[in-house]
Amino acid sequence: MSRNAPIWPSMERQLAEHQPAAGSDLERLIARNQEFHLLRPEEANDKLGIAPWLRVHWRKANQTVVATAEDPTGGYPRALKNIQNHLLALHSAKRKVVAVAAKAKRKAAAPGANRRISGAKKTPRSECDIRVNFRTPKQIIAASNAIGGDGHQAQYYSSTGGVTWHQTSLPLVDGDTMHSDPTVDWTSEGTAWATTIGIEGQNTLRMRAYKSTDGGKTWVHDAILSGAQTNADKQMMWIDHSPTSPFMDNIYVIWHDGSPAFVNRRTGPTGAWQTPLRVSGVETTGTAIGGDIKTNAFGEVFAF
Numbered sequence: 001m002s003r004n005a006p007i008w009p010s011m012e013r014q015l016a017e018h019q020p021a022a023g024s025d026l027e028r029l030i031a032r033n034q035e036f037h038l039l040r041p042e043e044a045n046d047k048l049g050i051a052p053w054l055r056v057h058w059r060k061a062n063q064t065v066v067a068t069a070e071d072p073t074g075g076y077p078r079a080l081k082n083i084q085n086h087l088l089a090l091h092s093a094k095r096k097v098v099a100v101a102a103k104a105k106r107k108a109a110a111p112g113a114n115r116r117i118s119g120a121k122k123t124p125r126s127e128c129d130i131r132v133n134f135r136t137p138k139q140i141i142a143a144s145n146a147i148g149g150d151g152h153q154a155q156y157y158s159s160t161g162g163v164t165w166h167q168t169s170l171p172l173v174d175g176d177t178m179h180s181d182p183t184v185d186w187t188s189e190g191t192a193w194a195t196t197i198g199i200e201g202q203n204t205l206r207m208r209a210y211k212s213t214d215g216g217k218t219w220v221h222d223a224i225l226s227g228a229q230t231n232a233d234k235q236m237m238w239i240d241h242s243p244t245s246p247f248m249d250n251i252y253v254i255w256h257d258g259s260p261a262f263v264n265r266r267t268g269p270t271g272a273w274q275t276p277l278r279v280s281g282v283e284t285t286g287t288a289i290g291g292d293i294k295t296n297a298f299g300e301v302f303a304f
Helices: 011-018 025-031 041-045 052-061 079-091 093-108
Strands: 126-132 140-145 154-158 166-169 178-186 192-200 204-212 220-224 232-239 251-257 261-266 293-295 301-303
Touching (some): 011 025, 025 079, 041 052, 052 079, 140 178, 178 232, 192 232, 204 232, 204 251, 251 293, 261 301
Parallel strands (some): 126 178
Antiparallel strands (some): 126 140, 154 166, 204 220, 232 251, 251 261
16 A cells, blocks of 8 residues: 555444434445545545545446545535435434434423413403514514403504413503404514404495504504505414514505405504505405415515
8 A cells, every 4th residue: 555545434434423214315325435546646535524425425426527626515416415425314323323312302392281371361362363573572462352242453462472371451442342353463663463353333445554662562553554445354464573584574464344354554663554556456356365475584475
């Protein structure tokens, strides 16, 4: 052996390092790719972190690729390291043991007992919604209908991560006789938001927004967001939480006014509600009930 000949790891050392499961595809892949003469000598000591057997495997499939020692990539795609990690995650006995232990740890965090957050009420609660304050996770708000009670939308709030709860309600605006269809969420500076249908009499339905600046304890009416509509029903609310969005903290609500579906937005907690925009067209041949709305990391809005 030449004094300057590279020292490649033995098969035994490679198996001990990566610990493929016996008889696995990974074990066979390592065994089939021991032709280290296909590699440059300096690869025995570089810092790429790619196993020699995977380099051989890649070289066999890409024989026309030529790389020099000056190339910082070694001539290998950056994704090859990710492929290696994926193979190890799938077939390494060592990693499977770690995964099983992690799964057992996750299973140990089992749900606790159900909690009656509405208190000792005798009238039904329905159509609930709940949200955690994503910047202060101990804060949670929830809401429900209070059918059969005083008509106010029931609101629940916790500052202990759901260990303890308190109850309050939305105030009725003059003319409204009850609320229905609660949704709740948070904006990043800590304001809690709720939407509901403000029902006047039996057949006038308007979309109302409320807000709370004390974690859900007290609520004030913010605005009518459905404009002049009087048949607004079944809304869903979404707040853009993405830090990469140019519209972070915009509030979006979708609902239907009879057959068509509408969307409105509030331009952040310091902005204002805009004019409702009809989003449904000829594809909606019946009542556009059951809508939903979401945004992605870029602030693009998707209504369904």
